[in-house]
Amino acid sequence: MHWYEKLRDYFPVEEMKSREHMETLLKERSDIYHKDEGPKHVLMYVETGDFIFIDYLFVSGSARGEGLGGKLIQKMKDKNKPIILEVEPVDYEDTDTEKRLRFYKRAGFQHATSIGYNRRSLATNEVNSMEILYWAPDDESEEVIYQAMKKTYQDIHTYKDKTFYGDEYEPVEKVLKNDREDAEDVLKEI
Template structure:
């Protein structure tokens, strides 16, 4: 089931949230933390760091969505005993999928980081905001979450980014802001 993973992402996620297929292939080949698991039921792409796991993309097959598969995947990741991080598009009534994604993470015990603003730009300069959701097996501060997101931006989003996009799409000093 190696084929078709990028097409599955393209059919579900907004274009501005997708990395280029070339950048992702390089991440899989060259970054030891960047991994992909895929079955007919789900696709998850994540970075498994020593202290935390960043869920870059999680997609459940539309034919089986709502059957608990996503929760089983998340629960398996929780068993690893690390903080889990996810970037989630803010919920809007105009896009029911956004509301479903937020509900999914909340239902699975994630919390929205209240003190972190995360705003990125598309290639044409249009700003968009993502929310940071996290789950932790122990008490963790949002300052810790901010530091982990800085690692994600540096090591995952910006991996060979100048070569692929001619810019850094997620310079942590520009895209992440602490709001007291």
């Protein structure tokens, strides 16, 4: 199965970039956008001089429990840069959401509670709320994480959006906020 099909079959449609978008990023933004693929995994990530953003991490069901996800995360941690990713809030009807949060908590990730992230999906036209998790080797602040998320949104998520989707994503100022005060730590109860 092609790497894109593995991702498409696992991630919700509102979170997926199109195949053309991702292949173009790999070609035109190969300086920062990367794919690590093996028989049992697909890891799509952004790496700049200052941070890593995990765009997609897929480990096949047959490999779960073998430690592969942890090894991939450790490979990113070994670069000694803040690592950022987006996760769905816990949905108790979808046990995978809780398992993902538990996995990232065990891996040492924190919830960026001050950052709000609500993006309208161009595929479904619905607003999709995500939580930002991060791992910071030098106790970087949530402000550093917020700035890295803004850069990722502008340079990766919205890259040539009109070309690929016939529409533009909302501006970063509308999607990302760094002043959320009422958020509960999604990792606290996990």
